[in-house]
Amino acid sequence: MAPSHACPLCEGDGGQLIVRRPAWRVVRVVGPEAAAFPGFYRVIWNTHVAEFTDLADAEQSQCLRAVAAVERVVREHLRPDKVNLASLGNVVPHLHWHVVARYTHDSHFPAPVWAAAQRPADAQALAALQARLPACDAAIAHLLR
16 A cells, blocks of 8 residues: 555654565664663564554564564563553554563653653663663664564
8 A cells, every 4th residue: 555645654764774674674763752762663564554454464473573573682682671562653654563662760651652751861771771772783683684
């Protein structure tokens, strides 16, 4: 299905590209939207579809296996207190899954990352997480190559 309007996930990677496969790609979200959440990844279906059920059964399985693999690596390398998984598509109606490492010390916890901050960000904790991202990125790319 072609988008009826400009789609940022069709026009660009949607973040820092970690791995691209024929059907999907994994990116790490960068910039202001991820500043308080360094372990914020997306699994993006390459073809423009809006809903998970737009995929064939085998494609659904392939997509969820990629989401699970990203979660597994995030848990191993970033050691979050919780991993949030979400597929919303209200703002960008192109199928993508958010895989977000969450910590009890993060500025929004336990609320969703899109809610209002509940406390100031912990700069020291964020810096420590940032330092671990290259190894996490490399592990995701290696596992899903």
